[in-house]
Each structure stands twice: as C-alpha cells, then as structure tokens.
Amino acid sequence: MRQVIEFELNGQEVSAAVTGGQTLLDLLRDEFELYGVKEGCGAGECGACTVIVDGLALTACIFPAREVEGASVTTIEGLASAQGELHPIQESFVNQGAVQCGFCTPGNVLSAKALLDENPSPSEEEIRVAIAGNLCRCTGYTQIVEAIQDAAGRKS
Ligand code: FES
Ligand code: FES
Incomplete structure (x- = not known):
C-alpha cells in the first residue's frame, strides 16, 4: 500500500507516494532522478548512497523512504549553487x-x-x-x- 509523504528535498518542498518496503535510495533515484545518489553494495556497507537527513549522514540504501516524512534531505545535487558554482x-x-x-x-x-x-x-x-x-x-x-x-x- 502506498503512503503519501511530504519532505524537503534540496531546499524544495516535495511529496511522493512510497511503499513500505521502498528505500530512500530507490525513492531518490527512481522518483526524483537524483542519480548522484549511488548504489554500491545495497547493504549499508560502502557509503556510496550517503545522503544527509536532518543533518545526519546516512546510507539511503537501507533507510526506509517513508521515514523522511517531514525531514530535510540533502543529496549531492543540492550542494552546488543554482548558477552551478561548486560548494x-x-x-x-x-x-x-x-x-x-x-x-x-x-x-x-x-x-x-x-x-x-x-x-x-x-x-x-x-x-x-x-x-x-x-x-x-x-x-x-x-x-x-x-x-x-x-x-x-x-x-x-
Ligand atoms: S549502496 Fe553501499 S551503503 Fe548504500
Ligand atoms: S571509489 Fe573511485 S574515487 Fe573513490
């Protein structure tokens, strides 16, 4: 069953319909096309999928998508300025x-x-x-x- 969640993604308010078993990695790549979030091991061991949720760096491949309800999520795409200047x-x-x-x-x-x-x-x-x-x-x-x-x- 899908559940609609709302959260902040790279400074923008967004919403998404997520499933119980969906990972944050899959949500970010498949729904938001943020391919800077890499999938390496898929098991929480390599850090390639690291994103920041409410100030904490965590591995999106083992983090349930629905748990970002109300949170602030930053991916690598959120770091450069709108004009393309690197952080x-x-x-x-x-x-x-x-x-x-x-x-x-x-x-x-x-x-x-x-x-x-x-x-x-x-x-x-x-x-x-x-x-x-x-x-x-x-x-x-x-x-x-x-x-x-x-x-x-x-x-x-
Ligand atoms: S893909 Fe390796 S820790 Fe997530
Ligand atoms: S794995 Fe190639 S630059 Fe780190």
Whole structure:
C-alpha cells in the first residue's frame, strides 16, 4: 500500500507516494532522478548512497523512504549553487585530487558536509571517523582527508 509523504528535498518542498518496503535510495533515484545518489553494495556497507537527513549522514540504501516524512534531505545535487558554482567542499575535493573514478565522491562529500556543519574544525582523526563508512577504491583516502581539511580551512 502506498503512503503519501511530504519532505524537503534540496531546499524544495516535495511529496511522493512510497511503499513500505521502498528505500530512500530507490525513492531518490527512481522518483526524483537524483542519480548522484549511488548504489554500491545495497547493504549499508560502502557509503556510496550517503545522503544527509536532518543533518545526519546516512546510507539511503537501507533507510526506509517513508521515514523522511517531514525531514530535510540533502543529496549531492543540492550542494552546488543554482548558477552551478561548486560548494566549497566540492571545490576542495577537485583541488586536492580527491576525485578519481568519482563513484564514492558524492557520499564522501556529504559525509564531509555533515561533519563540518557540526564541527567546523575537526581533527584528522575526527575526519577519518566521519568518512569511515565511505569506501574509496581509488584514492587511498589521503587526498579525501586533505580535501576535507582544506574545506574546513576555507570555512574558518
Ligand atoms: S549502496 Fe548504500 S551503503 Fe553501499
Ligand atoms: S574515487 Fe573511485 S571509489 Fe573513490
């Protein structure tokens, strides 16, 4: 049975008819065509599907769609300005060489955003903890950590 939910998606009020078993990942990709939300493992283990819900980075592949009723959801599509200017965290990822194949990048950027919104000056350890659930096969993580440090430096 479908249930109509309303929530905020990248700053816009939206509604959707969801089923009980539908994941937030499927809702965002299939109904809203937000393909920056990647499907990797589908089991909550790789972080490719990370989005921000009410300030918390979480894995959309195991999060029930109906639970975003009344919440604020941010995907990678919500970060750049309407004019297409990259968010400072995205700029830092580009500048620090933290993007290679790019599959993990939306998730890592959103985990970084949730961290920096909560803690504008994180330690390296805090950064590594924040992205611990975001697997990257390409970069070895050093550039990702440096990108987040760079982004934190720009904000302060
Ligand atoms: S696709 Fe969601 S954690 Fe891997
Ligand atoms: S840039 Fe390829 S998986 Fe991270």
